[in-house]
Amino acid sequence: MTAASADLLIERPAPTDGAALWRLARDSKTLDLNSSYSYVLWCRDFAATSAVARGVDGEPVGFVTGYLRPDRPRTLLVWQVAVDPAHRGRGIAARLLDGLAARLTAERGITELETTITPGNTASERLFTAFAERHGARVSRELLFPADLFPDGPHDPEVLYRIGPLTASTAH
Structure with a gap:
């Protein structure tokens, strides 16, 4: 399933997108950067629960990666969200989240979204609280x-944001 507008196509990633997702994560300067292999693997094994935004040239300009929690299969855990610096401020991250939530509510019956955010990451705090507001959902x-x-050096604590309930009528 894909969603398109005049300047953006949102769809499932493919393994060939892994390198671009790695670069977007690296260039974000805020995400924990994983190995390039992990992004290629993610685009294969978790494509159904992730999304990529493509610009007019077909190249990825943003992504959201996620998975369904094994012990809570109606909960989407959003792992990472990134948008190319040249494309920020256009609502791409919100469109990615909305599109992925709508797809997974319809296909998998998700009722909740979770993510972790480090204290002080105001961009992510705004993105996810605005998502909850648009969908009429609570945030805990x-x-x-x-x-x-x-163990790998200084790392901020991770705060769990739990957003729900999500329903087919609220996940546009």
Whole structure:
């Protein structure tokens, strides 16, 4: 399933998009950068629960990666969201989230979205609270992973944002 507008196509990623997603994550300067292999693998194994936005030239300009929680299969965990710096300020991240939520509500019956956000990441806080407002859903927050769980150097704590309920009528 794809969604298109005059300047943007939103669809499932393919393994050939992995390198571009890695570059977008790297260039975000805020996301934890994973190996390029993980993005290629993600675009294969979790394409059904992720989305990529393509510009007029067909190249990825943004993405959202996610998966259904194994112990809560009606919950989409959004792992990463990134938009190319040259394309920011055009609502691409919101369109990606809305499109993915609508697709997964229809295809998989999701009723909840989760993500983690580090304190002070105001762009992500705004993105996800605005998503909840657009969908008439509640937002709850709780500390999920304290900073001392991360062995690879200083890392901010991760706060869990739980957004729901989502329904077919609210997930545009």
